[in-house]
Amino acid sequence: KQEVTQIPAALSVPEGENLVLNCSFTDSAIYNLQWFRQDPGKGLTSLLLIQSSQREQTSGRLNASLDKSSGRSTLYIAASQPGDSATYLCAVRPAGGTSYGKLTFGQGTILTVHP
Amino acid sequence: GAVVSQHPSWVICKSGTSVKIECRSLDFQATTMFWYRQFPKQSLMLMATSNEGSKATYEQGVEKDKFLINHASLTLSTLTVTSAHPEDSSFYICSARDFRGSIAKNIQYFGAGTRLSVL
DSSP: OOOEEEEOSEEEEETTOOEEEEEEESOOOEEEEEEEEEOTTOOEEEEEEEETTOSEEEETTEEEEEETTTTEEEEEEOSOOGGGOEEEEEEEEEOSGGGTTOOEEOOOEEEEEEO | OOOEEEEOSEEEEOTTOOEEEEEEESSSOOSEEEEEEEOTTSOEEEEEEEETTSOOEEOTTOOTTTEEEEEEETTEEEEEEOSOOGGGOEEEEEEEEOOOSOGGGOOEEEOOOEEEEEO
16 A cells, blocks of 8 residues: 655745755555645645656746655755745555556645745 | 636535535546545545546545445536534545646646535
């Protein structure tokens, strides 16, 4: 059974800092990995999706890397802003089988960026 | 980008009543939609996979008679919580996958969620 763990559970940083969020997964047989943002009481916004054959993806100040063999992904946020405050979730999609298409989520990292 | 609309965003009901939650893909067709449940300060747990024109596939431990799923069209899936009880209070989120374009663009889009409070 796939298990996804995110570290740290919570992070508080001053505005302008660069930061790294970590995600690890136990089964390396994944199709892709996706990073999401969730604001309090809201749904999920997809930030970045990395296919299993890719090493990283970038969007603006966000960069996500994937090391499938070691079961790890990182989300790098450059020059953090108060508007980045949210919960960040990573989720993996398994590679085929009966679980095809189902996402397994980590517990999330609660990020607070203070002015 | 693709949009998934979920309605209602918040519902309060009395114990024993049934509540229907709708999930619509607004600008794409979704043969498959997913229903998740999220308890406070916890992550999303998949409840069931909704397939257009066929029965939903439920995850282990999820009561299919309790959580009725209907996927009657390529843009609409509904989740009905039957005879709701306080322990069913949670945040329910649906998602749909846009299969258009290349596999690289095969992303799941999520609705805004429905907060259910059962009194």
